[in-house]
Amino acid sequence: MHDHFASDGHIVSLVRLRQAREAHAAPWRAFQVAAEAVAASTTSTLISRIETEDDPLMLWEIHLTLDRRDIPPALRYPKSERTPQLEFLTWLADIYWFTRRNPxxxxxxxxxxxxFGPYSDRWHDAAARVFESAHRRGYGAAYYTxxxxxxxxxxxxxxxxxxxGQIARQRLLRLHSADMRHAITSYTTAHPDKSGDKRPGDIARRRYLIWKTYLLADKGETATARYYEQxxxxxxxxKTVQKQVAAVEIAWREFGPGKCISD
Known part of the structure; x- marks a missing residue:
């Protein structure tokens, strides 16, 4: 039972979505059980669910959990925007993050x-009005900025x-992630761990995730280390971030299309 948005295409606030779900005992109980599972999930698992989660209430539960774990929306990539309602919730996660930390x-x-006031049903309704008004007029990031x-x-x-800068780096991830994984895997296979303790596939996965975190963390090495651990x-x-990003650049030069992908 997924009542994503009104039949006329308008955005529905989470208050109304929750009330509709609560009106039916079985779906509401199922949601509560699923929400408890979200709280017990790893952070990386929750981030991986964002792009494909199609239940607005569950998507918001995931965002709230990541917010409590102090994972900024910029690190919750890739985002969810397959419908206007899901696009609204992705934007809402940004607004929640910023307004709660800068009252x-x-x-x-x-x-x-x-x-910037108390988090409440009125807060949700106000946010829905702001987004729907901007969405109807085709306004985007510049308007909100x-x-x-x-x-x-x-x-x-x-x-x-x-x-x-974020737009460019996310475009890079969207267009070149598969090529980068291939380049890193090819490089680690050609240059295996000298100790023999680490498999090339494990090294390649870790190196890719550090590079991805580095891009999403605005190429800040300290921030990358912190968010990678979280x-x-x-x-x-x-220093590990520096070393792994440098290795990614070498892998790209040797096995990628031939340009520096982190620029």
């Missing part, structure tokens, strides 16, 4: 000030209200 921030548009008075530092942790559970250092 004293002054948006340029006074009508948006309630979004202006309305919320965001600078580049604010935007670097968001998924939908992105900087030009997402994948392995403690690494800035």
């Amino acid at each position: 004293s921030h002054n948006p340029r548009f006074n009508a948006w000030r309630p979004l 202006k309305g919320f008075a965001l600078d580049d530092n604010d935007r670097r942790q968001l998924m939908t209200i992105k900087t030009s 997402i994948y559970g392995e403690t690494i250092t800035r």
Whole structure:
């Protein structure tokens, strides 16, 4: 029972979606059980579910769990935007992240000030009105950047209200991830671990995930190390990030199309 959005295409606030689900005991209980499973899931598993989760209430539960784990929306890649309702929830995750952490921030548009107030049903309804109005008029990231008075530092942790650098790096991931995995795997196979303790496939997967995290973390080495540990559970250092990113560049030059993919 997935009531994604109204038949006229309008965005439905999560308050209304939750009320509709609660009106039916069995679906509501099933949702509660599934939500408990979300809380017990690993961070990497939750991030991998975002792109394909088609239940708006469950997608929001995943975003809330990742928010509690202090994983910024920019690291929750790839995003979900297959329908207007799911696109709204991806945007909502950005707004929730920023407004909860910056309650004293002054948006340029006074009508948006309630979004910096208490988290409540009224908050959700106000957010739905803001998004639906902008969506209906075809407004995007530039409009939200202006309305919320965001600078580049604010935007670097968001998924939908992105900087030009984020747009370029996410485009790179979207277009070249498969080629990069192939290049890294080919390189690790041609240059195996000298100790023989690590399999090329394991090295290649770890190296790719560090590189991916590096791009999503705005190419910050300290941030990459922190988020990699939070997402994948392995403690690494800035030097490890530097070493692995350099190895990715070599792999790309030897086995990729021939240009520096991290630029």
